[in-house]
Every structure is written in structure tokens, then in C-alpha cells.
């Protein structure tokens with residue numbers, strides 16, 4: 001089984017969020033970047049598990065971004081990807097990223113393409129679906145479980161009020177959510193091996209731009225918290241009814 | 248010029264998120280609004296109240312196949328000459344809206360939280376820690392609306408309902424099974440949420456949490472460790488790696504308020520925090536706070552909620 005995993009780099013979950021250039025750009029100054037958790041913990045690890053279970057195949061990681069993505073890519077290799085691809089252009093928008101990935105993947109015969117359900121910086125959850133459309137493949141978002149038998153994939157996902165079990169034929173694109181796998185910490189051997197695994201740098205296919213993020217802002221500050229003594233806890237319900245008017 | 252709004256109308260009555268999306272579409276001023284849906288929903292003509300002039304419904308189509316649903320939306324959009332396509336940012340919308348955008352080479356705004364200013368749509372980024380304005384530069388635009396972003400419109404007339412006749416191709420995804428976890432209010436569209444964390448000590452102690460939620464007509468949620476330890480089902484897990492919600496009321500009981508938890512709930516309109524530790528970080532994000540033991544505070548809240556319900 002030939003698997004492609006989409007990997008992106010995001011600010012650490014505890015990173016300070018600030019903007020520069022008249023609030024038109026994220027201020028990356030002093031920020032630690034990590035591999036997007038959905039890509040790393042779920043998509044990549046499940047891809048490796050499926051390859052291991054099949055006893056054959058390959059797992060390729062693909063990243064759209066400049067040379068500053070090197071650490072992210074090496075981490076994916078250290079966790080176990082066989083090789084990596086980097087499309088050498090800054091990632092600006094979902095459609096652009098999807099076009100770059102689709103242009104690369106088009107003739108490569110991947111059986112399965114895995115993406116994280118969303119990135120934790122832009123929270124769009126669009127790239128997987130767009131890649132699927134551009135490659136004319138089925139796509140399931142928000143998958144919390146993925147099994148493959150032959151060319152049939154079984155996917156579970158949480159839907160409001162329950163769990164839905166879906167079946168589809170490969171090749172397909174799947175958006176990985178929590179539950180699909182458990183995080184793997186790279187060991188020393190993996191980290192050493194990652195240094196010599198192949199990383200192919202591919203030029204951009206120059207997709208059209210259809211949307212852009214033009215301005216950022218921080219959300220309005222919260223007012224002061226109103227404390228209610230524990231002995232009078234019932235007052236909270238009253239206040240929610242008469243003051244906040246939410247019940 | 249016209250507007251298409253694609254909605255999931257499954258379940259007994261028309262979902263709130265669907266009515267919100269139709270309202271939103273009619274307020275975008277993109278021409279007459281045609282709602283597109285699928286499945287066996289009845290009463291679709293009532294979407295006229297939210298501003299739809301027509302509803303096109305594909306009765307036999309798969310409910311989960313994004314390719315068929317994308318073809319449905321694009322076929323209707325072409326027939327209507329639509330340049331604006333509104334979707335809901337839910338599980339169905341996420342499988343369809345980006346596909347429609349890619350197919351039409353249109354810009355997509357993923358999860359906007361209100362009406363645009365001019366050409367600029369606001370959405371939450373960095374897990375609710377900031378907002379971004381997105382400008383669509385393509386001729387056609389696809390806009391996904393986050394639930395709970397707009398009051399539902401009323402006062403429109405009745406919409407004409409029309410069955411979609413065209414061929415949508417084969418379905419490549421089939422539903423094998425739907426395991427119900429309960430009949431509660433779906434978390435993403437709940438207006439009120441009662442949530443509890445590791446401070447509840449064990450799954451056997453959730454009775455009062457559920458009782459309070461019932462009394463307040465609220466959905467229940469939990470922190471990540473609670474779902475990881477299988478005290479509560481995974482679909483209740485809110486936060487950065489769980490569901491992100493924006494209810495009017497979020498009550499957090501025995502949850503410390505870690506940044507990754509806040510990321511999923513910080514857009515709630517009113518936040519109440521009950522924690523025995525006065526230093527719990529959650530108090531900084533709260534509108535109302537009670538420092539106290541959950542096991543003593545909950546019965547008082549339940550009693551007060553019963554009293555309030557009896558008075559109304």
C-alpha cells in the first residue's frame with residue numbers, strides 16, 4: 001500500500017498569538033513550531049500502522065512550504081515516514097496548498113492520502129477535501145478510526161449523537177481526527193535514520209490565488225469575572241436568568 | 248446573480264444550523280436564494296420564512312458521499328447561475344464546501360462567524376485566540392457558516408419545493424452502521440453546554456452533571472482526559488483537539504482551563520467556572536465563577552434550576 005500523508009507546521013499550542021505589519025501577518029518571532037498534531041499523531045501514525053500491518057508499502061510525507069519546514073519534515077521521517085516531499089513555496093491558502101499536493105500526487109498512484117482534520121493555526125479543515133476533489137477521489141472528514149482490508153477502507157467518525165461507520169473503496173482521501181492512532185515519540189534510531197532518508201524538493205506548480213487572509217485581530221477582551229460564594233451557588237442560576245439572560 | 252445554500256436537513260425537524268444558513272444566505276444580498284438539500288426531510292417549504300424562494304431536494308442521494316453532494320450543489324448552482332454558495336461548517340458541509348470550491352475554482356471561507364463587511368469575511372483562527380478577515384477574489388465565492396452565528400430569520404413567505412431530477416453518479420461511500428450514543432442535543436449547535444473535567448473524580452459521578460444539563464436544556468461536554476480515560480464518549484470532548492463550540496452558555500465544572508481546552512470553548516458568550524482551586528486558570532476566561540467543591544456546588548445549582556423551571 002502506497003500512502004501519502006500531508007504534514008504541516010504550526011505554532012506550538014501554547015505559543016503567544018500576535019501579529020505584525022499592521023496586523024496583516026502572524027508574528028513568528030520567538031515562536032516554537034511543531035508538527036500539526038492531527039497530521040503527526042493521527043494521520044502519520046495510522047499510515048505507519050497500516051503499512052506495518054500490510055508488511056509492505058510505503059509512507060511518503062508531503063509538506064508545502066519553504067526551507068524553514070526542515071525540522072517538521074525530519075520529525076515526520078524520524079517517526080517513521082520512508083521519504084519526504086517538500087513543495088518549495090510558502091503556504092498561503094488552502095486552495096493553493098491543495099493544488100500543489102494534487103499536482104504532485106496526480107500520477108503517483110497513491111492508494112491512500114491522509115490529512116489531519118485541520119491545522120491548529122488556520123482551523124480550516126479544507127485541504128483534504130480539496131485534494132480529493134482535484135484528484136476525483138472520495139473523501140471522509142473527521143475520521144476517528146480507519147481500517148483497510150484489501151482495497152476496502154472502513155472508517156468511523158463521531159457525528160452528533162453517535163458514531164457513523166462508513167465503507168469506501170481505495171484510492172481515497174481521509175481526514176484524521178482524534179482516536180485514529182496514538183502519538184509515537186521518535187526514538188534515537190529513528191532520529192538518526194531521518195537524517196539520511198530521501199527528501200525531494202519539488203518546484204511549485206503555481207496555482208491561481210482565489211482568496212487571501214488580509215487582516216488579523218485579537219478577540220475583544222473579557223470583562224472581569226463575577227465571583228459568587230459557594231454557599232450561595234444557587235444565585236448563579238438566578239444571575240444567568242435575570243442578568244446574562246442565557247437560561 | 249443568485250445564491251445557493253446547501254443544508255443538511257436530516258432528522259425529524261429542520262435543524263437550527265440549516266435555518267441559520269438560509270437566513271444568512273438571504274442577508275448576503277447575492278440575489279434570490281435557492282436552498283439545496285437531500286434526504287427525506289418534510290416541511291421544506293417553511294424555509295421560505297428564512298428567505299429561501301425555492302428548495303431543491305435530492306431524495307435518493309447518499310447522505311455521506313461528498314462527491315455526489317458536490318455534483319448536486321454544482322448542478323443546481325449552474326442551473327441557477329449562482330455566484331454565491333453558502334454551506335454550514337458541520338460534518339456534511341466540511342465534506343462538500345471545499346470540494347465545491349475546488350471544482351468551481353472559487354475562494355472558500357471556512358467557518359465565518361457573521362455577515363461580511365464589504366468583501367471581507369471574519370473567521371476564527373488560532374483555535375479562537377484570534378480572528379482573521381478573508382477576502383475572496385474569485386468570481387464565485389463559497390462561504391461556510393459556523394453554527395450559532397446569526398439569529399434565525401422569520402417573516403418570509405413559503406418556498407416552492409422541487410425534487411432534483413438529474414443523475415448524480417454512483418455513490419462511492421456507504422453507511423454500514425450508525426451507533427447511537429444518546430438522543431441528547433448535538434454539541435456543535437447546542438445553545439447551552441454543561442461540561443465537566445477530571446475534577447469529577449470518576450464516571451460514576453456524572454449523574455448531577457447530566458441532571459443540571461437536562462434542567463437547563465443543555466448538552467453535556469467534557470475535557471480531553473475525561474474522554475481519554477473513557478469516562479465519557481469521545482464526541483463530548485471539547486477543545487483544541489476535540490469539538491470547538493460557541494454556545495451562549497458554557498458551564499465548566501472541575502476543569503482547570505488549560506490553553507488547549509480554552510481553545511475549543513473561548514468563543515462561548517457566557518462562561519461559568521466552578522473549581523475548588525481559586526488559582527485555576529479558567530477563572531481568567533470566565534464571566535461568572537464559584538470557588539468550591541463540585542460535589543457541594545452542583546446540588547445547589549440543581550435545586551436553583553428546578554426552582555427556576557417551576558416558576559416559568
Ligand SMILES: Cc1cc2nc3c(=O)[nH]c(=O)nc-3n(C[C@H](O)[C@H](O)[C@H](O)COP(=O)(O)OP(=O)(O)OC[C@H]3O[C@@H](n4cnc5c(N)ncnc54)[C@H](O)[C@@H]3O)c2cc1C
Pocket residue numbers: 013037443444445446447469470471472473484485486487488489500501502503504505506507508511521522523524527539540541542
Ligand atoms: C497538543 C495538546 C492538545 C490538547 N487538546 C485538548 C483538548 O482539545 N481539550 C482538552 O480539554 N484538553 C486538551 N489538552 C489537555 C490540556 O492541556 C489539559 O491537560 C486538560 O484540559 C486538563 O483537563 P481537566 O481540566 O479536566 O483536568 P485537570 O487539569 O486535572 O484539572 C482538574 C480541575 O478540577 C479541579 N477540581 C478537582 N477536584 C475538584 C472538585 N471536587 N470540585 C471542583 N473542582 C475540582 C482542579 O482544581 C483542577 O483545576 C491538550 C493538550 C495538548 C498538549
